[in-house]
Amino acid sequence: MIKLFTLAAVLLSCSTQTGNSQTAMSPTSINPVAAPSSIHSFKVESLDGGVINFATFKGKKILIVNTASECGFTPQYEGLQQLYDQYKDKLVIVGFPANNFGAQEPGSNATIKEFCKSNYGVSFPMAAKISVKGEDQAPIYKWLCNRSENGVMDASMKWNFNKFLLNEEGELLYYFESGVEPMSTTITSKL
DSSP states (O other): OHHHHHHHHHHHHHHHHHHHHHHTSOHHHHOOOOOOSSGGGOEEEBTTSSEEEGGGGTTSEEEEEEEOTTSTTTTHHHHHHHHHHHHTTTEEEEEEEBOOSTTOOOSOHHHHHHHHHHHHOOOSOBBOOBOOSSTTOOHHHHHHHOHHHHSSOOOOOOSTTOEEEEOTTSOEEEEEOTTSOTTSHHHHTTO
16 A cells, blocks of 8 residues: 555656646747748748749848839839849849838839839849838838847838848848948948
8 A cells, every 4th residue: 555655656746747847948949939030931922923932042142122113212223233233143132112101102013013124124033012011011021120030130111222131041130221322332341
């Protein structure tokens, strides 16, 4: 009988220890859903209805730009295309049309695609129109703008043609506001 009580006590002790070890797990091990560590985890719809898979850009720097067709900064498309042509062996540019600022991107994806191609000869990847701020902010911009997601910095989307530069591993390096021209040394010196 004593042996039976001893065995029961040992079993009860083991189950209690197992329960305690489970409650001592870190929050990240309990919750497997965590923010992506790099931009390479994202896939977004492209302007022509395909998919832009950021994992295919591993090994190159990435410049992400929120764009608009009717903005005072719209001529930066020319500089973006020039930058892309000059550095495409080590840089990918991805444009994200957005209508968040002054309703300056009112067109459909097809209209935007035609505008970019016919006016600026844009050949770099362009994503489908999204929201870059607010309650309907696209997940990729939520990641870009929040240190809690990207692990580097917070950024505030203030206008069209804000730029994010990421390294070859897909980690955020720099944020540039609208007035920074694509071909400026502010950007080119970091490539």
